[in-house]
Amino acid sequence: MTTRPMLATAARVLSQLRHDRRTVALLLVVPVALLILFKYVYQSAPPVFDRVGPIMLGLFPFVTMFLVTSIAMVRERTSGTLERLLTTPLRKFDLLAGYALAFGVLGLAQAGIAAAVALGPLGLTVSAGPAVVVTLAVINALLGMALGLFLSAFASTEFQAVQFLPAAVLPQVLLCGLLAPPEQMGVALRWASDVLPLTYAVDALTEARTASTVTAAMTADGLIVIGCIVAALALGAATLRRRTP
DSSP: OOEEEHHHHHHHHHHHHHOOOHHHHHHHHHHHHHHHHHHHHTOEEEOHHHHHHHHHHHHHHHHOOOOOHHHHHHHHHHHHHHHHHHTTOOOOHHHHHHHHHHHHHHHHHHHOOOOOHHHTTOOOOOOOHHHHHHHHHHHHHHHHHHHHHHHHHSSSSSSHHHHIIIIIHHHHHHHHTTOOGGSSHHHHHHHHHHHHHHHHHHEEEEEHHHHOOOOHHHHHHHHHHHHHHHHHHHHHHHOOOSSSO
């Protein structure tokens, strides 16, 4: 991986997104709006928001980043931009690393804004502290980004990219422990939960809600998610095609 092409790619992606106000709103405004909505849906049952709120801080960035990055990469391919870039000395992994850096910056902004609203006006309490929550939320955003870049290789149109949301994201949401602890599920579902990266992201955020310091379990969960991010980017680079459909 070389630094200059990666930084140039990141700068190009950020420049494009800066002029796309709807995408910026989706990434920065929608998660905050959903957190506020979730807070007042359970206004009469504050413990529910206190228990699930930290998980939502990671879940919303995961979903929005997956959606935006998968569509963005398909658009690069169908417009011919990707084919032109790959005829240059730019390496595939440099391209994806540039995307990761650009969306990592956006993920940091997204997580910081959402955490500031949740921990401030919304009154969410997290024992591990804001820095830990923001870090885990950024890791979740990067996980969504990496999966989106990887799965975009199997989509020929932006509509097909959107179809991966119910196919690849919703099963993880259902099995990650948000609705029910994995240990209470059937054996097959528990095994499926164990191999899905979002399960470990949710475990880390759940641990951060009650633990006053960064625990070994929280660290292990975070490292597993980071490993999944690197693996998804590597697979994305391996499946990146030079020719447009």
